Amino acid sequence: MKLKQIILISFSAFMLFLMAGCVKSEFDMPEITPIPYDPNKVITIAELKQIDPLTFPYKYDDDYSLFATVVMDDKSGNIYKSAFIQDATGGINIRLFSAGGLYQGDYIRINLKNTVVSQYQKLWQIDSIDVDKNIEKLATWACTTTIYGEPKPIVEPTLVNINTIKTDAFQSQLIRLDNVQFFETEIGNYFANPNNQFENVNRILMDCDWNTIIVRTSGFANFADKILPSGRGSLIAVVSRYRDDYQLLIRSFNEVTFNEPRCDDDETNIITIQEIKDLFAEGEVNLPPNVIIRAVVVSDREGDNMSSRNAVIMDGSGAGITLRFTATHNFNLGDLIRISAGTLPLELYAGLLQINNIPNGNVNLIGPGTLPQPVETTVAEVIANINVYESTLVTFANATITGGTTFATPGTTHGSLTLSDGTGTITLFTYNWAEFAGSTVPSGPVTITGIVSINNTPQFLIRNLNDIVE
Missing domain, CATH: 2.40.50 (OB fold (Dihydrolipoamide Acetyltransferase, E2P))
Structure with a gap:
């Protein structure tokens, strides 16, 4: 008997909870509301965004209202003292004086008086909102189905x-x-x-x-x-x-x-740089259709000792090649990149093999890559096998630099110094716009790392001053 009474009491309490949470499925127009409402002063999010940004921060001084649905609240912790709302014309971020009070799915009316409209780093927002004073909650996600006799707006992604x-x-x-x-x-x-x-x-x-x-x-x-x-x-x-x-x-x-399953690259479409060089040696002047190159950038955009449209890459085959973009690129030393290279032209520029006319949109940054270790070799070896070493990283030990006191004359003259390691000499070339162009050349023997290049004759380009160890 007691068990039946306990069950009956528990069931009754549960039903009262449900009734309190969802009393009725339709809300009538309230006769009195503590938050002012003028039906002739209702605007949409799109209309709000017509405010001239030159007037920001724009503060409302009248009782305009905006109706919208909360599409993101701060309950998950991914945003704070904030919510995103949406109506039939657009969406906007709202900034709250305090956290909580609004929940995903709530249909609300915002009285805009004393709120502030602005853009924060190009994100539209309504700031200075007091949930108790500016917002009338007309419906929640779980309960009300109609508002003022009309179906409650439901926002689907x-x-x-x-x-x-x-x-x-x-x-x-x-x-x-x-x-x-x-x-x-x-x-x-x-x-x-x-x-x-x-x-x-x-x-x-x-x-x-x-x-x-x-x-x-x-x-x-x-x-x-x-x-x-x-x-x-x-x-x-x-x-x-x-x-x-x-x-x-x-x-x-x-x-x-x-x-x-992931939609990663088909391995059969990936071509190595060595395979590209072999194709060119066989007379091909364009890459095959649909091929993909995955390689690491070994040139240094910040050191700036190269055209802003050029980059040098190497891959696991040990080979390297120069890229020529159609516009200035933003790839940095050590970036792992992916190139949609199908049918791109292979050309010699002053004797240097490069992939030419690469649309910048064809290249994607994958993330940080692993830089290859420079090959320690000699100047004589590089010159004797220039087609093997071009566009790769090498290191010369016990080398000396002569022919000038600075690497170049900034803004005026490119630098063409002589680099010797006892086995031969090669031109150490520096552009006059390089970040280190005006730096003093070491007077004694150094260990030097850089990129082997060609401008009718072999050249050597350091990427930054960290490439030289005295």
Whole structure:
């Protein structure tokens, strides 16, 4: 008997809880609201974004209202004192005086009086929002189905692609990406640093065409210590922006579903640099269709002793080659890169073999690579086998540099000094724009590392002053 009473009391309490949580499925227009509302002063997110940025920070001094749905809250810890809202015209970030109070799926009205509209590093936001004074919650995710007699707006993620996101058309909106995966160099890492909650971490997401975007995660996110999935699949997130970088903010680890095999390069399409050189020696002037090159950059963009459109790469075959881009590139010493090289031309420029006319969009950064060890050799050996050593890293020991006191004359004259190691001599060439052009040349013997090049005759280029050990 007592057991039946306990069950009856427990059931009654549960039903009262449900009734309190969802009293009715339709809210009538309230006669009185503590937050002012003028039906003639309602704007959309798109209309709000018509504010001239020259007027930022723009403060509302009247009782305008904005209706929207919360598409991301701060419950997961991936954002703080913040939320993202969306209506039929767009999305925007809102900044709150205090954390909590808004939840994913809430349909709200914001009274904009005393709020401030601005852009933070190109991200639109409404700042200075007091949840109690500025926001009327009209519906929650779980309960209300209609608002003022109309169906409650429900925001579903929009299926997009990475390139579309970068048009800024989906800023602060809920999106879904299909057939995406994390970069291979990211696999095995956590979403963020589980040992430092105050660190936000960027991970690189890519599609099967090698378009990339950042997934940014706070160390406070409740999935920060989850390991990045190694497969391919779909992801739901909110689009954020920081300057010119678009970032995806994940709401829940459960919205990352990567259960399919990865779409990595077909190994049969990868060509080595030595194979490229062999093809050229056989008379080929274009690379085969669909080939992929994966190699490490051994030139130093920051040292600047090369054209800004050139880079030198080496791969596991031990060979190297010079790349000639159609525009200035941004690849650094040690970067592991992937080149869609199908049908690109192979040409000699003043005797130096290079892959020419490479569209910058054909080259992707994979991540940090492993630099090859320079081959320790002699000047005589290099000159006798210049086609083997061109565009590779070598080291000469007990070498001397003569012919000038500085490597070049900055902004005026390129430097052509003489490098000798006792077995022969080679031109040590330095561009007048090199970062170290005006530096003093060592007077005594040195161990020197650099790139073997050709400009009608063999040349040697150091990348930076760290290439010289006295």
